[in-house]
Amino acid sequence: MDNAFMARAIQLSLDNVVSGRGGPFGAVIVQKNRILAEAANQVTATNDPTAHAEVLAIRAACTRLGAFELTDCELYTSCEPCPMCLGAIYWARLSRVYYGNLAADAAKIGFDDSAIYQEIAQPHAHRGIPMVQLMREDALAAFRAWEQKPDKIRY
Numbered sequence: 666m667d668n669a670f671m672a673r674a675i676q677l678s679l680d681n682v683v684s685g686r687g688g689p690f691g692a693v694i695v696q697k698n699r700i701l702a703e704a705a706n707q708v709t710a711t712n713d714p715t716a717h718a719e720v721l722a723i724r725a726a727c728t729r730l731g732a733f734e735l736t737d738c739e740l741y742t743s744c745e746p747c748p749m750c751l752g753a754i755y756w757a758r759l760s761r762v763y764y765g766n767l768a769a770d771a772a773k774i775g776f777d778d779s780a781i782y783q784e785i786a787q788p789h790a791h792r793g794i795p796m797v798q799l800m801r802e803d804a805l806a807a808f809r810a811w812e813q814k815p816d817k818i819r820y
Contacts, residue, residue: 670763671693673691673741674692674741674742674743677704678705681705681706686707687708687716688709689774690719691704691705691718692704692719692743693722693742694722694723694735694739694741694759695739701738702722702723703722704718707721717749717750719746723735723740723753734758734820735758739759740761742762743765744765744767745771747768747778748782748785749781
């Protein structure tokens with residue numbers, strides 16, 4: 666754990682607010698005690714609801730390494746990750762996450778993701794955005810092709 670990396674993530678979040686480019690979130694990805702990638706929230710600047718600091722930093726780190734896994738990297742983020750970012754963190758297989766603010770702190774200023782956690786626990790038919798399955802048998806064709814592909818890259 667290095668406080669300088671967390672301080673950088675926090676500074677990115679503050680600079681983002683002051684500059685007017687986005688929300689109060691910053692993230693730094695560290696590999697072998699060096700910053701590999703960093704980002705600040707760009708949701709409103711890019712009109713992209715997935716442009717959270719953590720996701721952008723993961724994308725930049727993966728691009729820089731030419732890999733889709735960050736197994737030997739750590740994430741320093743100014744706030745406890747939301748459900749989307751948490752999913753990206755697990756898919757990227759980061760080795761550790763350090764965070765500053767709590768999700769409850771973010772909720773107090775209007776960034777409340779508790780409803781998403783509640784929705785995930787609901788059966789598909791009871792979610793706020795209905796989830797309706799269609800054409801499963803047709804869709805399974807791609808899964809069968811993947812299963813039989815001898816040279817697939819597993820992830």
